[in-house]
Amino acid sequence: MNTLEREFIAEVLADKSNASMLYRAKINWEEKRDHYKAMVREFATLVSHSDTKVARLIAKSFFEKYKKWLAMAEGHISRLTWQRKVCLGRAKQVDIDVSEVKQVPIGQFMGSPGQSYGNRVKYKCPLHREKTPSFVWYKDQNSWWCYGGCGGGDNIDLYMKLNNVSFKEAIEKLSTTIC
Ligand SMILES: [Zn+2]
Numbered sequence: 468m469n470t471l472e473r474e475f476i477a478e479v480l481a482d483k484s485n486a487s488m489l490y491r492a493k494i495n496w497e498e499k500r501d502h503y504k505a506m507v508r509e510f511a512t513l514v515s516h517s518d519t520k521v522a523r524l525i526a527k528s529f530f531e532k533y534k535k536w537l538a539m540a541e542g543h544i545s546r547l548t549w550q551r552k553v554c555l556g557r558a559k560q561v562d563i564d565v566s567e568v569k570q571v572p573i574g575q576f577m578g579s580p581g582q583s584y585g586n587r588v589k590y591k592c593p594l595h596r597e598k599t600p601s602f603v604w605y606k607d608q609n610s611w612w613c614y615g616g617c618g619g620g621d622n623i624d625l626y627m628k629l630n631n632v633s634f635k636e637a638i639e640k641l642s643t644t645i646c
Contacts, residue, residue, distance in 0.1 A: 486554040493547040500540035506533040534619060538610045541620045545627075549634040565623075568641045573604045573611055573622045576629060592617055594628055 510533060513526035546565065574581070574588060581588040582600065592602035594617040601615040612619035617628075626637040 486551050489547050489551040489554055493544055493551065496540050496543045496547065500537060500544060503533050503537035503540055507537055534612055535608065535610070537618075538608075538612070538620045538624075541618075541624060545624065545634045552635075565638055568623065568638045569609060569621055571609075571622055571641050572606075573609055573625060574606075576622070576625060577604070 507530060510526050510530035514523055514530055517523040517526055577590050577593065579590065581590040581604065586606045588604040588606060589600040590602045590604065591597055591600045592613045592615050594602075594613060595615055597615055602611065602613045602617075604611050608621075610619060610621050611625055623634065623637050623641065626632070626641055627634060630637070630640070632640070
């Protein structure tokens with residue numbers, strides 16, 4: 468988050484009437500999220516059902532793209548949900564730079580070193596039982612995706628799921644791991 472964004476958010480959060488604006492923004496992202504989710508599903512099917520290698524590769528690149536957008540939309544939705552709560556006085560504002568928290572490597576939450584493939588690291592998914600690793604950590608974006616059906620997101624989303632905590636609790640806890 469840069470200074471302008473911080474100022475904007477501080478201003479929005481100081482005014483309760485902005486809760487509806489945050490709510491509308493959240494709904495917009497939810498619509499996008501649903502669209503991205505549908506596209507991810509569609510391209511996943513195309514990846515496994517295309518006849519030619521070229522078609523599979525094209526489908527795969529679209530699949531990866533929508534997957535990233537889906538993770539981004541989910542990040543925005545959890546942020547806006549939390550900001551709206553702060554706005555309505557239902558949550559305390561946490562004076563932490565969320566973008567800093569997002570740098571905490573996902574690898575830190577995993578019990579094992581995983582298998583590295585360039586910028587990707589494969590693990591057995593910590594969110595469901597499995598024998599073959601289908602959980603991928605994308606190191607360059609510090610995002611994750613479980614190809615076994617658990618979905619994906621950023622490190623905050625994963626921390627929330629792993630520890631069954633709220634967005635606010637997750638950033639509070641994660642911020643303590645930043646030196
Ligand atoms: Zn999983």
